[in-house]
Amino acid sequence: MAQRLASNKKKVAIIAITAFSLLFSAYQGLHSKNVAKGQHSEDTKPLVDVLTIQRKDMTKTIDLTGQTVPESQVDIAAKYTGKITQINVELGQYVTPGQVLLSQDSSDIDLSIEQNNASFRQANADAIESNATFEANYQKAQSDYQHSVTTYQRYKLLYSQGAISKEVLDNAEQQMISSKSVMESWSKQLMAGSAASVESKRASRDKAQSVIDALKNQKDDLTLRAPRSGMIGFRQAEVGNIVSAGQKVLSIVDNSNIYIDCSVSEQDIGQVVLGLPTTIGIESLGKSFTGKIIYISPSIDSKTQAFTIRMILDKPEDSIRSGMFARTTINTILRSQTLFVPKEAVLSLNGKDRIFVVNSSNQVEERIVQLGLRNDKSIEIISGIQDGETIAVSNLARLKTGSAITPNILAE
Template sequence: MKKVIQMLLRSSMKTKAVIIVAVITVAGFSFLGYQVKGSAKVQHTSDLKPAVDVMLLQRKDMTRQIELTGQTVPESQVDITAKYSGKIMQVNVGLGDHVAPGQILIVQDTSDVDAALAQNAAASRQADADAVESNATFDASYQKSQSDYQHSVINYQRYKRLYDIGATSKEALENAEQVMTAAESSMNSYSKQIVGGNAAAVESKQAARDKAHAAVDSLQNQRSDLTLRAPRDGVIGYRQAEVGMMAQTGQKLLSIVDNSNIYVDCSVSEQDIGQIVNGMPVDISIDSIGKTYTGRIIYISPSMDSKTQTFTVRIALDSRDDNIKTGMFARTNITVPLRRQTLFVPKEAVLSLNGTDHIFVVDSNNQVTDRVVKLGLRNDKSLEIISGINEGEQIAVTNLSRLKTGITVTPTTNDQ
């Protein structure tokens, strides 16, 4: 432009006029070209159709996935503990050994118990003898008192007849009466000692005998408890016992694990427990093994755990696998029904604006209509539609922010 001005200054009037006309012409054509280009650009933008995923609404059973995690547990795990303190004299099993019911596992020292048992056995025999002697003595004394009384009664009656005919003195009669009264008192004292068929003195001796017997029985049980036996089939899964060590009362020495059946115990929240029923089939994944097993729910706890605020559900595996060990992490997804034959859409297909929920319906001409809908149940991925759309209609699932009533879209199929 600077060069054009310099040329104008140096040129003649005629030349100046020609140059000015040429500049104006070029500027006009440039302006017209810009307008045409801009118009074409606007027209191209208006012809764009947003691409959206669409899905056809069909009535289906709406379900929900409940994810549970837990641990594998054995059929049984029994801890073998020392009931009494004592030195260990024998340990007959090692880790991994299979044991049968009644098999001797550990033997503790019984020498002190044997000595006490011998002493109490002697005391028990003495108590037996005392009870027999007491019973015999009482029976003899009681029978004698009865005999003395009967004899005194006969003697009194004889003196009474003699007195009546004047053959004896009144003093002799009174003496006979006193003897009879004394004999009766003696007999009555023995009679009053009898309670439930036995005399009190005899009962006391028999009680002492029973106490001595009980002491012997207790020591025999203690001696038996110093020999620890297997209560059931299983495998030794824990051992903390060696010959010569002193076992303390209540100390865990062995553990027997029975893996003949493996279960999975899971914790379930209050929100989900109502959807789970006994007998429900499930698939259980054990990540450490990399396998999935089939099973079924066999137990639902009747009350909530006060500490964890959850319920316990036990799952039984359908088949046994020796690779499964106690305490392995396991997980499962349980499918539970929410509503049968209802309409539901993915959560991303619903747009919430100003307290209302919207869905964009795409008709056969690929034109969009904004519908206000009412929502019902929901699960992790879907929302139930109670009203606002009908079965067989096609809805947009993606790119909702670019949609409004009346625009045309480019639909792609959504597999949900």
């Protein structure tokens, strides 16, 4: 029994020693490979994207969304409540200025016009009669005065001959003075225009005429006409419908010019100028169009906190309708003829910005630079590099002054 135990222990020891030897050999082999691999890695030059920079205009792309807007869209509403008696247009029909679109019932107004015409005729007759009476009275006053003057002159001669008494002469003189006063009173009324009684009659006549004119204007307003040319884009009216005053019944859309309205943020509005070319995509049509900016709002919208700009298409198509969703791209110049690099080319560390310049021997020089403007993809370099130098764009974390690289030249 003791011999068997001793034999087993010996076997276990042999197995353990053998296993340890195998593990040690494996470790040695793996370590040797790692060392060789590390030496190979240190000897390999990193592959780095490089780019030669040149002075160019630094641009910024502004992407906006908006919608198409017609040359004009005019909503037409009824001015008065009433029944529709005639509709002369259909949806999609082209109309011209002044064309009759719709008519409302005017029978009540026609009756009022007829009644007021009768009142006008009576008032006009009264005014004519009053004026005739005034003229007759004025003529009579003139005649009476002339007669009294003649009588006084004759009596004055008779008195000088002793044919009449002083009393008779005085009476003739008083009659002349009285007639003159009456004539002057009528003359003053004539010079002022006419007598108060005549003016009153004329005022009644003119009032009746103004009522008739107002009724005729109201009747004319019951016939809705096209204020401009365009296409009927909305119709909500049928013969027999009762429409209310102010109710929209038709609209005219003029698509002779198509505009695109977009909102621009306060941050970007400084780069937007009139005449700037734009690219407009109409998603529902799957097409892109060119255009230009023709309007920039002078003040910011207090609700949207943005500025509205309007663009016009260079070559609009009939397939474009108002209200279509549009995507607009505007390329603006941030700085003319400046140096700028891709954002990936700048390494910021410990509060300093640096880039890596690659010389003709493909060796790297680290430089501290001063940054300027930025756009979506690039950063302006104010100082630290020169026009025509080549810079590293990738693998920056593995670079330092003196590093040798394998360059992968990128197109400008």
